[in-house]
Amino acid sequence: MRLNSIKLSGFKSFAEPTNFMLPGQLVGVVGPNGCGKSNIMDAVRWVLGESKASELRGESMQDVIFNGTNTRKPASRSSVELVFDNSDHRAGGQWGQFGEIAVKRVLTRDGTSSYYINNQPVRRRDVQDVFLGTGLGPRAYAIIGQGTISRIIESKPEELRLFLEEAAGVSKYKERRRETAHRLADTRENLTRVEDILRELNANLDKLEKQAEVAARYNTLQAGATLKQQQLWYLKRSEAEADQVKVKTDAAQAVNDLESRTADLRRIESELETIRQAHYAAGDQVNQAQGKLYEASAEVGKLEAEIRFVVEGRQRVEQRLVQLKEQLASWGTRSQDAAVELEQLAESMVQAEDQSVVLAAQGEEQSVALPALEDSLRQAQARANEQRTSVTQVQQQIQVLAAEQRNVEEQSRALNQRRERLAADRNALAAPDEARLLNAQTQLASAQETAELNDAVLHELQDSVPQLDEARRAAQQAVNQESARQADLSARMEALKALQDKVKTDGKLKPWLAKHGLDGLQGLWSRIHIETGWENALEAALRERLGALEVSRLDMVRAFGNDAPPAKLAFYNPPPAGASAASASGLKPLAAWLRLNDAGQQALLSEWLHGCLTAPSLEDALAQRAQLQPGEVIFVASGHAVTAHSVSFYAPDSEQAGLLARAQEIENIDKQLKAQVLIAEQARSSLIRAEAAYTDASQRLVSARREAAESRGRAHELQVEALRLTQLAEQTRARSEQIGADLAEVDAQLEDLQERRVTAEARFEELDMQLADSQERHAQLDDKVIEAERALNQAREQQRSLERTAQEAVFALRSLQARQSELQRAMETAATQEKSLAEEQQRAADELGRLNDAAAQAGLQNALAMKLEREQALGALRSQYDELTAKLRASDERRLQLERELEPLRNRITDFQLKEQAARLGVEQYSQLLDEAQADLAAVAQSITEGNVRLAGLQGEIDRLHREIQALGAVNLAALDELTAASERKTFLDAQSADLVEAMNTLEDAIKKIDNETRDLLGSTFETVNTHFGKMFPELFGGGNARLVMTGEEILDAGVQVMAQPPGKKNQTIHLLSGGEKALTAIALVFAIFQLNPAPFCLLDEVDAPLDDANTERYAKLVTAMAKETQFLFISHNKIAMEMAEQLIGVTMQEQGVSRIVAVDMESAAGMLEPT
Known part of the structure; x- marks a missing residue:
């Protein structure tokens, strides 16, 4: 396993993505001070899981992110990736199967740190597990930074032992032992808690057994009382069902009687309706006769009007004769006037010539004023037309109001008749017994209030009992928890006191x-x-x-x-x-x-x-x-x-270390323990109160159920009685209210009709006044129209006169001659008119002779006779109408009598219905009680039959059972369940205790096995490293001796001390050595460890700084020899050390604050230099 490359981006001074390729076994990193060489070592340590900023030469982890320069912005994140060649599959765990392993760490500005292996997100611990036992890690011996050499050699024996453990590869064993020890501590703590719970559980079992016996007796009595109560409800329901059947039969018979009487009533009502129709027909005949009388009266009025027309016509013709006589005189006068005017024409011709100029100017002025007069005429005509329309509308309103007035009179008569009938019906109603109804309602309200209170108490208790039971269980749990906390504090106190006493006595x-x-x-x-x-x-x-x-x-x-x-x-x-x-x-x-x-x-x-x-x-x-x-x-x-x-x-x-801290901790725990004792006592008091409250609520729940049932029964009985009285009163009140509403409606309608009558009369007067006023305004407007026309005509005439006079002024003579001819023609016309008027006067005289009213007078006598005849017929019809009215009243009284006879039958049916309803409510009530109790009706019926149970005495048996239940006192109804649960819990806890003991033994055996394996491995490692150290030291120093010494007998706890004596020195401690000697000693120790367990690679940061040239040469030879097994990446300023590198990586900082690299292959460089 070797390191292929280091990829940095945004890490410290490496702002840009930088890839350090490490192809050889000896790679040197060179560059001036402060250019960022050591940041490479920090990057490797950081990516391997270093979490302490001071180990990375920073104050916080944010310092590893590039912080920017004067020309560059700060980076948002820092990233370092190590790429390993794992073709030998030396890496452990699940990643050992990969030929190449890339370990990466990323840190962002918000503090988020992420680890990746082959681009898969992992934990920091997963990264460390990959390198367990390989000598690699954030603080392993394979990474030696500036000052690390002196710290290694001057480390305390306990710290130096860590290097030995890493070399031995026991870090995996230590991790397993630590996890096993944690599990063992947890197991012991769990066992202590289980034993405490078992002690408390055993104390509660005896009490629960006694409570369970009482609860069983309570359940037996409660079951018996429940069965008796269900039998009582079943028998009462059966009795109510029988009553319901009997009442239904009686009610059916009463309904038959009511239907018979109702049929008689319907027959009378049918006869009454026939008479009423005849009465309505007679009324119609009276109305028709009245109409014919009105027609005869109208004919009389018409003839009288004709006679008045003849008289008025004679008066009109006579007036016309007078007018004709006057017109004849007028035409004679006109003829005389024309003769006089002919004489005056000569003078007028002279005047016309003088006024021709004046008249022309006046004609122009008159033509300007003429349009204004025309507008005035049009406006006056429009106002007159509007007023004429208003007069017509008022006349139409008067006609409509007259018709409406007749309709009001007819409606008033019909409403008065209906009012009389309703008043008679109301007088026939019997008043309900309000006092009895009020008493029943008062008793019912009291009973219902009592029932609601009992139900509320019952519901409250039904809700509170489970809550109290839950509170009791919670209180028990709180007692267990607080007792466990008290036991934990006591155990901690005892352990600290024991340790303190041991320190004081040992x-x-x-x-x-x-x-x-x-x-x-x-x-x-x-x-x-x-x-x-x-x-x-x-x-x-x-x-x-x-x-x-x-x-x-x-x-x-x-x-x-x-x-x-x-x-x-x-x-x-x-x-x-x-x-x-x-x-x-x-x-x-x-x-x-x-x-x-x-x-x-x-x-x-x-x-x-x-x-x-x-x-x-x-x-x-x-x-x-x-x-x-x-x-x-x-x-x-x-x-x-x-x-x-x-x-x-x-x-x-x-041995005195930690004495003061433990003393203060003992004092603090003592205070906590005293407070916890009080808390535990409070929890126990709360448990006692919760159990008492639960027992009391259970007893009150039983009493509340019995009282609620009794109050519901009493309320039901009162509800039936109140319902009967209420329905009776409601029927009477409803009929009375209906009659009252009808009377009120009739009165309201009569009042409305009276208001309409008064309003109509007032409207008549208003319309009469409005009509007179409108007619007067119309006449005034007509006068204004005439006046406007006159003014306009005068203006037009003046204009025409002026124009004509102006023209005649030009042609004065010719005009006067024409006027003379006109006057002559006028005289001829007057003669003609006189002749025509004389002829018209003769015709008027003839017409006056023709106007005679004798025929109209004869018709008037006949019409008066017809009117008298129709008045007599109307009287006969009115007599017949009155007879039908009397017959109708008699039939209506018979109908009312039958309706009064029906009322007792209806009341009887209502009583039967109320009784049936009471029986039905009883069936529903007891059925509901049985349903709420979830009773098995078949089983209850069978128990009644088998036990020959009778209703009498059953309530007493129920009361006796309730008294026995009350005599039991406070009962823990959950005792049986709690006893079963406690027994099951004890069995479970016993098994759990045995499992925990077995687990403790297993874990203790595992720890012993791990300790033995670790002890053997450390012992052999110590001997091997000590041997290599003894050989490596003389090679580096050219003589002398060195060894490792254990500071204790137990190798698992003992420290490791370095004893080194360079050639010619007899020093007793390495602290007397010089800096270079300490450095060489530390190098010898590290390389000795490498001889035992070579790490995949080793990082050396200016390790050769304190060495002189001779020691540097020996150091370089040793590193070169070890490079056959281990890959070295070293930082150095020493030329001798640089010479041993196969590749050199130069780190520069041409841009202030930003590191860059320049790689040089030494073999290629040497080849380039050989030709020269």
Whole structure:
């Protein structure tokens, strides 16, 4: 398995997609400082799963994304892909079958980190599983960055053991053991919970068995009471069915009687209808006779009008004769006037010549005023025509109103007759018994309210009992959960106390303290309280003084000089209280985090912690170290210490480590445990209250069911009685209301007719006034039209006169001659008219002789006789009409009598119907009760027959059973189910407990097996690596010796320490070696591990930096030799190291902040140089 290429895009300074091809076994990366060479190493470590930003030389993971330059925008994501040749199928897991494996990681600006293997999304753990046991990983020995060499050689023994484990390939075993240990811890926790539940379940089983016996007795009594109740309902339903059949028979007989009487009533009504039709016919005959009388009266009026016409005609002819006489006189006068005018013509001719000019001007003015007069005439004619139309409309309205008035009179007569009949019907109605009905309704309302209240209580109890049962179960579950939490806290407390006691009692000091009588003293740590999170810092500052013992006088320890403690031990005597000095750096003192009540201890710790300051983080501490005074130290919460010129990393390295943190945790758990005890007690109290509430609700539910049934029965009986009275009252009230409504309707119609009559009369007067007013306005408008015509004619005449006069003024003489001829013709015309008028006068005299009214007077006498005859006929018809009216009234009274006889029969039928309805409601009620109880009717009927059950005494038997049920007291109805469920649960939990015990044994055996395999593998690996290390070291140093030493007896827990002595040196620790010697030692160790388990490839970042030329040559030879098995990618500034590379990759930064590569094949380059 080897690395073929590294593809970077947007990773740190590699802004553009960059592909590092690695064809050879030795690839060198060269370039100036700061050009991004080490970013390649960071990219490999990052893609293999590194999650700590500081290991990638950054503050956060966002720092690995290209952040942009002055000319480039920041990248939105970072991507790195490693392409491996897996033709040897060295990679493990499901991906080992692929010949090429591409591992890729992508990080976006929003913090989303994604892993891919062969473009398939995977987890970070899947990537790490591929390289388990291969020496590859984010912090494996195959990736050696800047400063890693010195850190390897100076690592703590526990940290150095990790490299050995990776070389041995036990990381897979450790992962399996960790998972197995987690499962084992979970199994033990589950077993503890199951055992707690079993203890509580066994305690509840005895109580449930007793409750189950009571519940069984309760169920037996309840079943008996239910059966008796169903038998009672069944018998009452049967009784109601029998009553229903009997009432139906009686009702049918009553219906037959009613139908017989109804037939008589229908016969009377038929006769009444015949009489009514005859009455209507007689009325029509009276109306026809009345019409004929009106016609005779009209004929009389007509003849009288003719006589008036003859008289008026004679008056008219006589007036015409007078007018003709006057006209004859007028024409005579005109003839005389024409003669006089002829004499005056001479004078007029002179005047015409003088006025010709004036008349022409006046003619023009008159022609301008003429159109206005024509418009006035047209407007006056239009207004006159409109007024004429209005007069006609008023006359038509008067005629319509007269016809409507006659119709109103006829309707008023008919409505008055109907009103009399309705009033008689209302007087015949009997008033209902309102008091009895009101009493029945009051009792029914009370009974229904009681029934509704009982039903509401029953429904509430039916809803609340399951809820209370659920609450009881929830309370039981809460008790179990809180008890389990209490047990967990108790177990945690006991474990911490046991560990704390073990720390206090174990060790070498216990015998010595007992020997000197000091074993009863408490260490200082037991009296110290510090803010959470700062325990490690205080332990790092005080170290062994954390377990110091208090003595009354320090002189007492003088005797211990000859018998010194076998381990570090401190004694103290609290000094008097005093003020602590503040730091000039402004940082918070470590003593400020303490919480002490003893002033002496406060002063002691202030003295011991003098100069000990705190900072939020290591970065802040490093930033503040320049401000430290001599003797001051900055501690962070993790225990690391920073001075002005050093940094010390804290790690637990003694049995006292974690003592203070455990003490504070014990204190916190003790508080939680006390609170949890109260919570558990509250849960148990809630369970007791829930069980009591459930039992009480169950008892009240039984009582509520019985009371609800009784109240429903009483309400049913009252409902039947109230329904009967209500129907009777409703029938009477309905008939009365109907009559009242009819009377109201008749009254309303009469009132409407009266209003119409009054309105018509008022309208008559209004129309008469309107007609007179319209006629008057019409006459006025006609006058205006005549006046307008006159004015127009006058204007036209004046215009024509002026025009004519103007023309005649030009031809004065000729006109006067024409006028003379005209006057002569006028005189002739007058003579002719006088003759014509004389002839017309003769004709008028003849007409006057012809106008005679004798014939009209004779016709008038005949018409008066006809009118008298028709008045007599009308009187006879009126007598016949009155006889029919009396007969109609008698028949109607007989009809009313029969209707009154029908009312008792209807009431009787109503009673039977109510009884039948009551019986039917009883059947429905008891059927509903049986259905609600889901009763088996066949079984109930069979039990009644077999037991010879009678209705009498059955209710008493039911009451006796209910009393026995009540005597049982509070009953847990769910006890049987709970007992069964608890028994099944106990069986299940017993089986689960056995399974958990078996699983624990299996997991413990697995852990032992894993430990044995790991122990054997680590042992053999340690020996092999130690051998290779012993050989590799002299090769690099040219002599000397080196070995690995275990720091403990148990190889699984022991650390690994490096012992190295270069040629000519006898140093006891590697810390005395120089930087170059440490580097060579670390290289020897890493290569020794490679000899055991060569990784697919190795990354070396400026490992040769501290080496001189001689050591670099030996280092280069060793790497070249190992390159036969392992692929190397190294970064170097050393020319000697560069010479061993098969390919060189140059990294440049021509564009500020952006890295690019230039690849050079050394063999090809050497070939190019050979000709020269």
